[in-house]
Amino acid sequence: MTVLLAFAGFLLCSLFSPTAESAESNSYPLSGINAQHLGTLKKYCADCHNPSKASGRFQIDDLQLTIHTSAEADRWQKVLNALNSGEMPPEDEVQLPAQTKTDLVDDLGQAMVALRRKLSDRHGEIAMSRLNRREYRNTLRELLGVEINVSQLPADDGLSNFDTNGASLFLSSNQLESYLELGQEAVEEAIDHYLARNVAVRHRHEAETLTSKYRAHFAKWDAARAWRAALAKEGLKPAHQEIYAALKKKHPRHQDRYLPFYLHYQQIANAPPVPTDPAFRFFDNPVRVQQFIDASAPSHYYLLRYLKLPAIDSGAFITVPTIHPNQLPTGYIAFDLPPSWPPGRYKVRFRAARADDAPDDRRFLEFGLRVRNVDLLSVHEVTGTMNAPQIIETSIDITRKHTLGEHRDERQIYLREKGMHHQFHYPRKVFAEAKKRNGYGPEYVFWIDWLEVERVTTEDQPIPDGLQAVIQLLGDSATQQTRPEAGLYVHPAGGVVGRKVRIFHPDSGDNDFLHLREVQVLSGGENIARAGTAVQSSTHGNENERGAHRAIDGDLKTFNHTSNRATPGEWWELDLGRDVKIDEILIYNRNDSPAIEARLQDYQVEILDADNNPRTWKADPTDEELAAGFRAFSTAAFRAETPDNQLLERLVAYYHDKRKIDGLEHRRAITQTLAIILSSPMFLYKSESSLHDRQTISQRELAQRLAYFLWSAPADSQLLTLADQGQLSDPAVLRQQTDRLLDDPRSSEMLHGLVHQWLDMKRLDFFNVNVVKHRTYDNSVKMAVRKEVYETTAYLLAENRSVTDLLQADYVVINNLLAHYYGIPDVQGDHFRRVELPKKSPRGGLLGMAAIHLMGGNGDESSPVERGAWVLRKLLNQPPPPAPANVPNLSRLSHQILTTRQRLAAHQEAPQCASCHRKIDPIGLGLENFDAVGLWRTSNRYERPATNENREPQTKTWVIDPSGRFHNGAAFADFFELRQHIASHQDDFSNSFASAVLEYGMGRALGFSDQPFVAHL
Incomplete structure (x- = not known):
């Protein structure tokens, strides 16, 4: 498989972009359709669709067997639609014999599938392509060293098979707004990671705290039960005979001591008080007591067993x-x-x-x-x-x-x-x-x-070029007064020495009170000051000490001050007791309220010395320093392409607007300016500018094309160096670099993207599995069966094995969880590895994987139609045409107790269905030994739901018969013979896989001009 992908990379990155084909190649014979088919149509349709009559403005006699335009192809599609729908011939006209119609629909359907591929041929032209979601995420990672969640971006599905197809990767105004937000988020994330690169924190949670919760629960239970008994004792006294009689009438089966006297708590004299322990959280509410008892009673005696278990302390x-x-x-x-x-x-x-x-x-x-x-x-x-x-x-x-x-x-x-x-x-x-x-x-x-x-500290890890530029721009990022960030963080980059931290509002108003829960000041990752406060009230010029709190290094005092000046202010100050190098200030609002958190963005933070003089740090950078920093960041972001001076001037001006007009502090102004760069076309698009003038791509463009194919990420320094030296076009160097990229862990991005889309694995998330019926399936299994597909493909790549192992193999690549799920013994360890299979095992290859069979169902029952069509499309390279609009719905048979094979026989009733289902259904039925979650079975069961007429559900159980025959092909007795026959089609499968690799890598649909490439592979 390594040889295959290396050769694909070599062909993909050929220095010459294919030129357009001649006009003659734009004539496409309608493969499989000949004069005999046309004669059949004329025999049964020409009476109404001729030059003199032309019902529906449609003529049969001028249909062409060679297609030149999409309009001509559309006329044949109308013929196919009419045959599929049964509209033509009309009911009062002579009908086509069933077998003749089935064969005609089959041949024409296959011809239209092939014709669509030909008409979509771009003759080797590769469109300028936007970064898809995966490439965007990975490019930010290579630029800044962090990964962000890009799920808010629209999916890159489009009309093609792969998210790399440039024709489907457009940019809307809504996306631009998302790119701005994500760009700023990525820069902020990178800054926080950098500032904390040497911060080592550790916490151990002792599990026995759960034991204390058990004991507290039982104490609450005992108190609740004792209260209920005391209440019943009072309620049963003669003074409350009327209440007792009413409750007994309503609950005749209840023992007297269990009657719900709590419903009349206020009417019972001398009723015991509700248990008042704050930990019980009964809040003087008798209903809460009874609710607790009712909720706890079913499992109480089971939970009591916990106290007899060993090692619970x-x-x-x-x-x-x-x-x-x-x-x-x-x-x-x-x-x-x-x-x-x-x-x-x-x-x-x-x-x-x-x-x-x-x-x-x-x-x-x-x-x-x-x-x-x-x-x-x-x-x-x-x-x-x-x-x-x-x-x-x-x-x-x-x-x-x-x-x-x-x-x-x-x-x-x-x-x-x-x-x-x-x-x-x-x-x-x-x-x-x-x-x-x-x-x-x-x-x-x-x-x-x-x-x-x-x-895990990261101070020894290399800093990406993009992040180096960000650090250069930030300098000592905390100025004399700085606003909290979106997360209420203040980072004086490099550390600032001071004694006091003051948080204040420059113009708060009389009743604008500071709501803080906690402020922390960190030095070297250690919290050197921690203080809590309640909601403050206006003191009209008075200073209120909110209490001294023990800090690591002495006491600190917290003050709140509101004055009656024309522009009243408010501040909250921590005195650290001595000069300390401050690396980070963290602010937490009361009750974690997002509204208050947003309000705190208007506050500012300053660090003071012992005499209350603000510590002044480096001033804003000069325009020259800004331009140099923006140039360095843009060059890294634009994949080593240098920005022009006009762009740099606009970026500097934008930064100043953020500082002066919007009032942002230095860090936020920098991050918002960098977000502009990260939402620009030069970053978001993979353009090959050299193609405007010639058909030869540049060495750097070659490097980027190779890297985005095999890594879904930009070229690294080694590729760019070889490109700048003019060596990358050397076939030997290109092959060596292709091997190097495939050996890099980043190649997993290509494998995941290619395999996920080629095998249509998004279907795994289309439905929820009925876990009542399929007890062994859960979220952990879902994660494992999905990973099995990727890990198996990665194994083929790493071990240079043939891709045809995906058709049939005597091994699987699984971990202990999947081995347990499949019933394969003696597999230890959470990691995936090769495991040999016994003879006659149904596992091995794609058809032995649970994920494949899960996708061929609905989470409740298997679907032979889905499975058979998937095999034709992905393994045999014989994709069936799309289903006609009037497919008979098998749900009409739900009232009948039939086997799966009997139900599918309905597909053979209509010729427009039989043309495809005679190919699909036998394959799908041959896979019926796998249930809806991919486990092996020998029998199946159908249950007809109960109805008003039949109150009891009716069931039918049968032994699965997987035997069948390929349409116009070999017979098979069971799944193993079916798999063996499919595995014999290695050339068809290799063609399917090679086409997928090239379409994924080239970023466009394949056409005639690509067939030599596919044939070579």
């Missing part, structure tokens, strides 16, 4: 969720990363064990962000025992958004058991089944000792 067990997590989070260990922690990569470690009596199907833990919203990041098998727990390590990337405003909930990390959270009702079902099996409920399987997070 040095760790904690997690289990199936049995109660709302607000009451007791039994199903996970979670904690929030401190909001003061800077963005970056964090190592995550946890120490865990699996109980000795754990069921075999419960062995994996999920790790991710936002436990309630299920941002699943990784899955890990726990093999440690209670006597020898294991330490598992993974990682997580934290961005600025994880610490800001509405995104702060995203900084919660969690561990939980695999598969117990992806459907609300599923844990209840698991609990009920376990209780029926053992009498109490699910076993407590996973014990967690601790969960540890540690930031």
